[in-house]
Amino acid sequence: MRSFLGRACTAAAALVVLLPGVAHAAVAPPPPGTVIRLYQMSTEVFANPGRGFFTYTETHLRADGSGHVPLDPAVLASARVTEGHSLVFRIFYLERYRAADSISRADLDLVRADLTAARSAGVKVVARFAYTDDSDEDATPARTVRHIAQLGKVITENADVVAAVQAGFIGRWGEWYSTRNFTRTDWQDRRQVLSALLAATPVSVPIQVRTPQIKRRLAPKTPRVGIHDDCFLAGTDDYGTYTGDDREWLAAQGSSMLVGGETCAPSARSGWANANAEMAAYHWTYLNPSFHEGVLQSWGSAGRDEAARRLGYRLRLLKATLPASARPGARTTAQIILVNDGYAAPLQNRPLRLVLSTGVRNVNVGIRTDLRTWTPGKAVILNATFYAPSVPGTYPMSLSLPDPVPGLATTPAYAIRFANSGVWDETTGRNSLGVSLVVTR
Incomplete structure (x- = not known):
């Protein structure tokens, strides 16, 4: 498992594209073993760091x-x-x-x-x-x-x-x-x-x-x-x-x-x-x-x-194309589309991670981006390429945006919550993507 952790983190890649509006970009049909998930908007008023x-x-x-x-x-x-x-x-x-x-x-x-x-x-x-x-x-x-x-x-x-x-x-x-x-x-x-x-x-x-x-x-x-x-x-x-x-x-x-x-x-x-x-x-x-x-x-x-x-940023998931199954160690990709419904971009950049939960430990796939470029009203497309875990199992996927300061990184109150129904986990400070990656031999 230790070798997989290193591979997952170093192999991750991401692309951020700003689109003129929030309409979904035209994409090719998903490859076999992937699922498309659409997310419901929430109108709830809740706390998010710094805004x-x-x-x-x-x-x-x-x-x-x-x-x-x-x-x-x-x-x-x-x-x-x-x-x-x-x-x-x-x-x-x-x-x-x-x-x-x-x-x-x-x-x-x-x-x-x-x-x-x-x-x-x-x-x-x-x-x-x-x-x-x-x-x-x-x-x-x-x-x-x-x-x-x-x-x-x-x-x-x-x-x-x-x-x-x-x-x-x-x-x-x-x-x-x-x-x-x-x-x-x-x-x-x-x-x-x-x-x-x-x-x-x-x-x-x-x-x-x-x-x-x-x-x-x-x-x-x-x-x-x-x-x-x-x-x-x-x-x-x-x-x-x-x-x-x-x-x-x-x-x-x-x-x-x-x-x-x-x-x-x-x-x-x-x-x-x-x-x-x-x-x-x-x-x-x-x-x-x-x-x-x-x-x-x-x-x-x-x-x-x-x-x-x-006020400030309000980040909302629109759509995700995610791997639902893979062989151990197989190269796989995930695409996530979100939009900022707020008045401003986030003032502070912070880590963005695709988290695969093992139940015992979490595997973090870093996605390179700068939240300060997530301007209001523009859809953001994130593409991450990584290797599936080497150990078979079911891995629920979520997104994590913790505080960039190590002392606050594990405190859920300082993590960013998406404005979607049913995605936020207040005990972990992560946003569920509603899809699990099943790894089988």
Whole structure:
């Protein structure tokens, strides 16, 4: 069996083809010993890693020692299971450090503890750090950069559960306006903050800035810098989020650039039709489900459910042509066709494996692809060639898309689930293809 494992993994091959639409491509009749399986679409709202509506949380480190509220893993896990929230938004207010250069070890440990709580709950964190939620009292640029260096070490240690870090720090709520220490005309100080964040955090962690103009001015060619629009659908320019041709520019960006945020006020254009069109055009990955209530309620339950399904990626199996029988060690092939019904491509590449289950151990056939190229509305064809097991038996087949980080790879909560009825196995984190390969001599 050990020799077969090596052959299966090294012999695997794959081809990814993007088709203009979701119609099935014309294919030749399947060869003998293969079966064709069609898959039923599911409309269920469920959690998938790094996308969707999030659980909003905030905490404070005030000068008098008050305000800290730790993350509760049980609450986060419940929201993941019952509400489909795989993300938690966490804003850390650093009030006591506006006039201090160094964050204490005890307070850094509080940040670490929150990230540990997220990991135990099976969710990831969108983090923001700010100095105030009620004034313009932020820290000086030099002090902010020092704090970023300290916090960056915590983020780096826990990058496996950090979905993104918002640029934060500057101004009220960390939204880069209403600031005492950063002028609107001197972009060099703001550049220092963004550059410090990029330098202090791993390249696997996206950084989000508040407006397209910030990215276009400070990081136009940095793919990991995305946008968070925190006044989505408010007025014609989302309360200053967009200027000039920003909307056209954003729509032209790749669907794997991270875009998310929240609504903040009802307007003439905040209804569901506009919301749906703009989330699709700008490739939204996540959204706050608790603010603004007036905007979200106007979408109706059908609109909110569709947003919950389509934010980020939503991968759905269409058709598979699979081997149903083979001789031991015989060369065989599988073809799988799927589509992304979401607003965006997956932000993170991860392994894709065809799993043949033996009951005692699993045989993994790696399929080479890059999920970040699985753009919305396009069918993806995967072809895998491998050798049948050398030991006769019945091998149910499934697809596995685990987290790429080894520490999370065996946790089902961090694996991608397909939007099909009857395929997901929550105990293994795999998607059944509904066909078994029978190996006989």
